[in-house]
Amino acid sequence: MARALKPSAEYLEVMWSAVNESHFSVAGLSADVEIVVDEWGIPHIYAASSHDVFLAQGFNAARDRLFQMDLWRRRGLGLLSAAFGPAFVEQDRAARLFLYRGDLRAEWLAYGSDTKDVTTAFVAGVNAFVSLCLADPRQLPPEFEALGYLPERWEPTDIPRIRSHGIYHNAEQELARxxxxxxxxxxxxxxxxxxxxxxxxxxxxxxxLSVLCDEVLDVYRLATGPVNLGTPQAGESPEPQHTPEGSNNWVLGGSRTASGRPLLANDPHRAVTLPSLRYISHLSAPGLDVIGGGEPVLPGVSIGHNGHVAFGLTIFPIDQEDIYVYELNPRNDLEYRYRDGWERMTVVTETIPVRDADPQTVELRYTRHGPVVFEREGTAVAIRAAWLEPGMAPYLGSMEYMRAHDAAEFNSAMNRWGAPGENQVYAMPDGTIGWRPGGLLPIRPNWDGLLPVPGDGRYEWAGFHDNDVLPRDENPDRDWLATANEFNLPHGFDETIGVGYDWYSPDRAERIRTVLAAAQDWTVDDCLRLQTDYLSTPFQKVAPLLAELRPASPELHRALDLLGAWDGVEDEGSAPAALFEIWFRNHLRPQLLVAALERRLPPDVAGRAAARLIPQEQYSGDPRIVLRMLADPERHLGSSEALTVILERSLLAAVREAEDRLGPDAASWAWGTLHFALLEHPAHRLLPKLDGARLGPIPRSGGSDTVGSTAFSPDFRQVSGASFRVVIDVGDWDGSVAVNVPGQSGVPGSRHYSDHLEGWNAGAAFPLLYSRAAVDAAASSRIVLSPA
Known part of the structure; x- marks a missing residue:
């Protein structure tokens, strides 16, 4: 189906002559639009109206990211098979199960008064670039020619209908629990x-509980997981279905900064992908002048500033999902028990187009609670998700708050925020700083959401809480605020509201707060350094226990000396960092877990339990369970002596693994030899010779629990982290900085395809320019869009 292809010289000549000579006729514009692309690939879009600026945003996003955007749309709408063949029919069916199928009028109104108009303009811009490519194939990004298919035009409703690209995890936890x-x-x-x-x-x-099994969520996982094009080659590490996704953000008031102006920092932790998940844009039109990071498929930006308010988000893990389990009618498997009778499922039949094969007809079943994801032997399982309600398309809610002029408007806009649950921090030139979480929170009147529930009518949502029930803070006495996905509900908060139970480890938050509280002369550069802080707080908590060990083995003495002299910073060149991570992840945790389970379960059951429990954390490495067992060995292990045995035995096993992986000489060990980033184009297996199909491997510092998060898989490959970072100098907007790895463009061969990669790895950033004078001074090209 595919052929390997590098961008031809003809393609690059056309591409870059279009950029540098810069004139396109675009249907739908009311006046000329100017796009100034600076030397870091950031488009600064200047238009005479809101309609024109969003249309130009769509056109420009497609100019840089068309293949990525087309793949996003196909995955979300269930159209992968049309491009890639029969292997994707099941994923297409799964995606279609989770489309928004409700009232579109209520959907549009949920976001704000003009979101429909803005989205329509944005999609018109995307379609204008698609039409340009179809009319002149030389404009087509090389992946389409190599894979043998063409991009499709969009409908405005595609964006709000697609829901499966958000951040979801609660259903997984319900089932695992x-x-x-x-x-x-x-x-x-x-x-x-x-x-x-x-x-x-x-x-x-x-x-x-007996009717449940791990396969219950296979369809859900397929709907919300990534697209894997091609078959993994021998020796390739498997791509995780879901990667850990968090973030850091903080705001500092003027009393804490060297300039006297507030600072806002944000570094969302998502999958490290090629191209980047995020795209930076600057949109300037009457009544709007906003710059920052969004997703290339969405209008507007979700992280950045508008010259009045700076804003940045992290995950606030509201429980927005429930698993419902049904008894099916033995005489009719389309009916499930509800109240005192049988209720019929809604059945939707759809036809999936398939490349090089006949179309496939699929049946989608729904209960009153949501899509049916599993049926077996008289049982059905469905997912009820708040993110399938009106106004819940991921991040589209930023359309309202990105235009706020003050704290009151920003907080009012956050009342509309739906999904995913977010901690928003904000700052203004007058010195105001604040924290405002938001998200659609179901009211569960008679259960807590920790486990699946019967779907027979006994466990129903009673509507949704108003966002005002969530806590908030503005201008605290300490003059700073920070979040890192940790449990941050304040003391005295009403727990019966049931926000959620599955919060992230507090290690990043603890480190951020310690560092923020220690200084009062913060600068933009200081914030960048904290975003790439690689101190391991779990090691700091474990180190005193290691210092007390007195082993007889010379091998263990050398290992303890190595760790004892370490400052805990997981630098890529660090030998003790390599030993610590091998030990903590691969040996200490499983040995502690097995020992603790053996005290509670029969020996044969304990082994099976450990095998089940350990993989739950393989992509996040949450250290809290280990640290709790270390802090109370009598309760968990029976005695301090038992802990000593495990510490020594597990550390010795880690030394031997380190020697196998890195060689017998500990002086030559380096964490970055094991821990690496490898950015891969989604079609890298189909197009291995495509220019830039794989970037790396790149030795990486940090780990799962450091502020500079570089969470990794069992083979130590980084699977998530901050691919986008921003620090905003509030009031001196041109003093802000950002980075977006590997670059702004998704077009192989573009000068902006990977130009941020080296700086990202080094913890550097480029100026996020805002004023017209600064933008013009840094311009590398200029594009003019004129009405057709």
Whole structure:
């Protein structure tokens, strides 16, 4: 189906002559639009109206990211098979199950008064560039020719209908919790994952745990997971279905900064991809002058500033999902028990076009709660998701707050925010700083959402909480605020509201707060350094235990000396960092877990329980369970002596693994030899000779628990982290900085395809220019769009 292809000289000549000579006729514009592209690839779009600026944003995003955008749309709408063949029919069916199918009028109104008009203009711009490519194939990005298909035109409703690209994780935790509880009991579940608050897990009345299995969520995973084009080659590490996704953000008031102006920093932690998930744009029109990072498929920006308010977000893990389990009618598997009778499922039949094959007809089933993802032997399972309600397309809610002029307008706009749950921090030139979480929160009147529930009518949402029930803070006495996905509900908050239980480890948040509180002369450069801070707080907590060990083995003495002299900074060149991560992840955690389970379960069951529980954290490395066992060995292991045995035995095993991986000489070990980033084009397996199909491997510092998060898979490859960073100098806007790895463009061969990669790895950033004078001084090209 595919042929390897580098961009031809003809293609690059056309591409760059278009950019540098810069004139396109675009249908739908009311006046000329000027796009000034600076030397870092940031488009600064100047238009005479809001309509024109968003149309130009769509055109320009497609100019830089058309293949990525087309793949996003195909995956979200269930159209992969039309381009890539029969292997994707099941993923297309799964995606179609989770499309928004509700009232589109209510959908558009949920975001704001003009979101429909803005999205329509944006999509018109995307379609204008698609039409340009179809009329002149020399403009077509090389992937389409190599893979043998063409991009399609969009509909404005494509954007709000697609919901499966958001950040979701609660359903996975409900199922994992249920299976651990059923098979190994509540003590094993307590060792699987931390709950905040630590409420007991109670099985809902009527729930039959025996009908559940891991395959219950296979369709859900397929719908919300990445697109894997091609078959993995021998020796390639498997791509995770879901990577850990968090973020850091903070705001500092003027009393804490060297300039007296507020600073805002944000570095979302998502999958490190090629091209980047984020795209930076500057949109300037009457009544709007906003710059920052968004997603190339969406109008506007979600992280940045508008000359009045700076804003940045992290995940606030609201529980927005529930698993419903149904008894099916033995006489009719389209009916499920509800209240005192049988209720019929809604059935939608759709035809999926398939490349080089006949179209496939698929059946989509829905209960009153949501899409049916599993059926077997008289049981059905459906997902109820708040993100399938009106106004919940991921990040489209930023259309309202990105135009706020003050704190009151910003907070009012956040009342509309739906999905995913977010911690927003904001800052203004007058010195105001604030924290405002938001997200659609279901009211569960008679259960807590920790486990699946029967779908027979006993467990129904009673509407949604108003966002005002969530806590907030503005201008605290300490004059700074920070979030890092940790449990941050304030003391005294009403826990019965049931925000959620699956929060992230507090290690990043603790480190950020310690560093922020220690200085009062913060600068933009200081914030950048904190964003790439690689101190391991888990090591700091473990180090005192290691210092007390007195092993007889010379091999262990050398390992303890190596760790004892370490400052805990996981630099890519660090030998002790390599040993620590091998030990903590691969040996200490599993040995502690097995020992703790053996005290609670029969030996044969303990081994199976450990095998089940350990993979739950393989892509996040949450250290809290380990640290709790280390802090209270009598409770978890029976004695301090048992802990000593495990520490020595596990460390010796780690030394031997390090020697196998890195050689016998510890002086030559380096964390970056093991820990690396490898950025891969989504079609790299189909197009291995495509220019820039793979970037790396790149030795990386940090780990899963450092502020500069570089969470990794079992083979130590970085799977997520801050591909986009921004620090905003509030009031001196041209003093702001950003980086977007590997670059702004997704076009192989473009000068902006990977020009941010080296700076990103070094913890550097480029100026995020805002004023027209600064933009013009840094211009590298100019594009004029004229009405057709």
């Amino acid at each position: 249920a299976l651990a509880l059923r098979d190994f009991g509540p003590e094993a579940e307590d060792l699987r994952r931390v709950r905040d608050p630590q409420n007991p897990v109670l099985v809902p009345s009527g729930l039959d």
